Amino acid sequence: MNPIKEDRRVRKTRRAILDALLSLTREQGLHAVTVGGITDRADINRATFYAHYRDKQDLIEQAVSEVLSEWGTVEEHRWAGSGSEVDFDRLLPIFTHMFEKIGKHAEFYRIMLGPGGYPGFSENLRDVMCRLIRHSHHRVLELKRARPLVDPDIYLSYVTSAQLGVIIHWLHQETPHSPEYMAEQLMLLYRLGAVQAADYEG
Known part of the structure; x- marks a missing residue:
């Protein structure tokens, strides 16, 4: 068989399997989904499923890994400018890129972060965001040659939890x-802080 056709066939089969997993998870909750249910929904036989995945857990882990691997392009951005101050203007493209990546796989994120989804996914996502923010935060501290007012670990926990909450709210709505709008709102929260951002204009 032509390698290109074979590759397309593989992608189509894996897409059908993932779509089946997501639709069943939305209906039943991930814990109730079985390989048999996936193969029935995807209209494939078990041999085809096992040609791609060892079991349901392997399918989940590969799917999560593929989705989160796209965050690597988000991490290529830099938070700090060339000077000694934080360049907040650089936050906008970073956050926009982040929400674009999430929006591209909105159904996956929505289901896996939902009540019947994959319990480990929120921690996987939090770890990725924490790594991104830690790199940026440490870079800023190096440029400013200053000690942080807030313990870095507490700061990271606060920021990543708040950011994840905003993402989940956006998905559930x-x-x-x-x-672009979500990135602007998140940038304002970073720039102003939660207390000042809660104030009103006028």
Whole structure:
């Protein structure tokens, strides 16, 4: 068989398997999903499933890994400018890129972060965000040659939890706002802080 056709066939089969997993998880909760249910929904036989995955857990882990691997392009951005101050203007493209990546796989994120989803996914996502923020935060401290007012670990826990909460809210509301709008809102929270951002204009 032509390698290109074979590759397309593999991608199509894996897509069908993942779609089956997500639809069943949305209906039943991930714990109730079985390989048999996946193969029935995807209209494939078990041999085809096992040609791609060892079991349901392997399918989940590979799917999570593939989705989160796209965050590598987010991490290529830099938070700190060339000077000694934080360049907040650089936050906008970083956050926009982040929400674009999440929006691209919104259904996956929504289901896996939902009540019947994959319990480990929120921690996987938190770890990725923590790594991104830690790199940026440490870079800023190096440039400013200053000691942080807040313990770095506490700061990271606060920021990543808040950011994850915003992401989950956006997903559960069926992504009513564009990635650009969400990025602008998140940037304002970073720039102003939670207390000042809660104030009103006028």
